[in-house]
Amino acid sequence: MSTVLICPYFGKLPNYFEYVLKSCEYNKKINWILITDDKRKFNYPKNVRVIYMEFYEFRNLIQKNFEFMISLKTPYKLCDYKPIYGYVMRNYIKEYEYWGHCDIDCFFGDLFKFIEEPMKLGVDKIGYLGHLTLYKNRQDINERFKLPLKGKNFKDVFTTDEILVFDESFTELSMNTIYEHYGFEMYKKPIFADISCLYYDFRLYKYNEKFSYKLERRTNRVFIWEEGKVWSEIKDGEKEEFGYVHFQKRSISIPESKIENRIKFLLRPNEICLDYNIDKELKIKYRKLFYKPYFNQKIKAIKFRLRRKRNEN
Incomplete structure (x- = not known):
């Protein structure tokens, strides 16, 4: 199954990036598209395509697909936009049967070995977390992010500066809850x-x-x-x-x-x-x-809950 993983990263790529690339190189059956503004020279393997782009250019690429003004001021907010990469980058991924999004802080093993079974079964969505999820590359599947849920829809996510974890939430509006609500196929086995x-x-x-x-x-x-x-x-x-x-x-x-x-x-x-x-x-x-980092994350979680509570009131 032809597969591509999309990974936008803006700013200086991490010091361990060469090791990430080495782990990509061994995955001959999987391709990557890296979108970045870091133009330093790296040993990019043949299965990693680099698209040099500034953050504002990538934001404009997303904006062109919507009539309303999106909220995307910082790269951190991109976690809410991960599930729509297949939709906004459809011209880049036409030849692939599956597309997905992934994070840069991953070392890849024999990834195809773990996703081959659900791909052969034609599962619509493989995975459920933001650091790596795959979708069957079909127009109706790529537009499922538009489906409403409990009076909310994607516009509520894309018009706020708040991080709503649209890529992996298990409770609020997200691709996971949309798939669960509408009964779409999703492979849940952790890989x-x-x-x-x-x-x-x-x-x-x-x-x-x-x-x-x-x-x-x-x-x-x-x-x-x-x-x-x-x-x-x-x-x-x-x-x-x-x-x-x-x-x-x-x-x-x-x-x-x-x-x-x-x-x-x-x-x-x-x-x-x-x-x-x-x-x-x-x-x-x-x-x-x-x-x-333990205390930093705890403080961040408390601030997030307080902010959500204020918005609800």
């Missing part, structure tokens, strides 16, 4: 390792069929990428392979030597390591009593 940003050590969110999730107990988990596969290992030797690992909101140090000719690396909570001993790694306990 990813979603690392919590609240803790320094690697703790995964575990999801079920009803979109609810819980945070796993502490482990000495590390991630290994090798020749196009990514998996985690923990202290008792347990291994688990994933389609990709999402390591949001982390500062990652990288080695001085380049990744170009390397075929494997290890991801610690704070760095990428090219040379390592896995037995020694699994004995290290990565802990921090005070982890600043």
